[in-house]
Amino acid sequence: MKTGRNDPCPCGSGKKYKQCCLQAQETQQAEDFLWHQIRRAINGLPEKLLKFSQNHWGSDALLEAWGDFTLWNEEEFSPDTPHMQLFMPWFFFNWHPDDSIPDTPRKKTTGEAFLGKHGRQLDPLLKRYIEQCCVAPFSFFDIVSVRPGDGFLLRDILTGEECYATEHSASVHAEAGQIVFGKLVKVDHVAILEASAAFFIPPGEKFAILELRKKLLESENPSSPALLGKYEHEMLAIYQTVYDRLFNPPMPSMRNTDGDPLAMQKLIYEIPSAQEAFAALKSLCIDSTEDELLQEAEFNATGELYRIEFPWLKKGNAKHKSWDNTILGQIRIKDHQLTVEVNSDKRAQQFQKQIKKLLPEVRYKTSVIESPQAKLEHMQDQGESAQARQRREEQEKLNNRPEVRKKITELMREHYRQWPHEKLPALNGKTPLQAIKTEDGREMVEALLRDFELHNADSNLPVDSSIFDELRERLGLKKR
DSSP states (O other): OOOOTTSBOTTSSSSBGGGTHHHHHHHHHHHHHHHHHHHHHTTTHHHHHHHHHHHHHOTTHHHHHHHHHTTSOOOOOOTTOTTHHHHHHHHHHTOOOOTTSTTOOTTOOHHHHHHHHHGGGSOHHHHHHHHHHHHOOEEEEEEEEEETTTEEEEEETTTOOEEEEEOTTGGGSOOTTOEEEEEEEEETTEEEEEEEOSSOBOGGGOHHHHHHHHHHHHHOSSOOHHHHHHTHHHHHHHHHHHHHHHHSOOOOOOBOTTSOBOOEEEEEEEOSOHHHHHHHHGGGOTTSOHHHHHTTOEEOTTSOEEEEEEEEEEESOSSOTTOSEEEEEEEEEETTEEEEEESSHHHHHHHHHHHHHHOTTOEEEEEEEEOHHHHHHHHHHHOOOHHHHHHHHHHHHHHTSHHHHHHHHHHHHHHHHHGGGSOBGGGTTBOHHHHTTSHHHHHHHHHHHHHHHHHHHHOSSOOOTHHHHHHHHHHTOOOO
16 A cells, blocks of 8 residues: 555654655655766766867876876876776866966866866756866765665765765775775765775775874865865875875785794704604694604604604794794704704794704704795795695684684784774874874774774674674774
């Protein structure tokens, strides 16, 4: 039975249908209708603007604009660039031709010049859309909430203004808490992302944006679109930095858990026998008995020890206080050869001293040294070996055992209980408990915590979400 306009709303709100869900449905229908009208009106617009810019400014304008957009980082322009969906709208509506291009009006963008020449002949809706594109600034937007396949509620981080943006495709993969960099264009009661980065910025990258907001608010509070336009290159610098950090990260300065620079080394020795070497070195595996170690050993036909492998351990860990032991290296004994693999010069030197005391008869033969970068490249070139795949699958099975999952959860819970007291670079050296005392600091702590939650949701081994609920309660933040 059809609900009448004056009947009680089926949702149970107590309001009349016409004042509740019917009103929302009619508003949604009107927005959808206008959105489709706008999409039809702007169909083919980029091609027209590109052709106009080439005729109006010359063929060098696009490359000149590309240099400005990339802040002259020497990246060559390519139609396949991942920045294309951001760069072309910026080129059309925000870029002002440089003085180096002869006889160019300095203050007009391509969009403004196009309107000046063809505005009277354009469809009124298309004209209004281009006008809004010319005045709308670029900015960074928090995704407050998502309606997958329809759009998302955005909050301009720099101005605080909230607006629902109709975006059918990008909203499918969006998550609340992520950040959009782009240009939001409003025509009547519909807002559309005319330009946006090809990726969502993780909330943990928010610090530089908040620093820019602080700078803007010192000039104007609240910040106007005109002021945002003046800081466009600062925004592009943040965007380029985030992009490089996410997609072109430099090789990190890798260190082991003792803080030593990584240097993968294999020390090779000649030994009197496997049995003598094992008897001398078995004490280096502090968490296993001799019988436990020998369970995995191999013996020759006469019953003598032929092959055995075990870790070189020490008690505790300087970096991870919850760890019982630290693996310093892996010892492999086979017949008359001993090999130990370590990951730093310091540990190599420590083992050299240990073995001279424990097994004076040993004869050092050679060391094989491989940089961590070379090892990573070799692993990438070779792909996953059958043995590595087996180890990974065994590790995954182990991780999925209830008792292991319980232990991992306990370790993660303890880690996040300590997190509010840690001084973090992302908080300018402050702890989360110190940072939440200011509005900007609180927003950044919220961003970091949301980053944790998003990474956890994508993890192959997600931890109990109650850990984050507990952390939010500790910091006085709302549960999601």
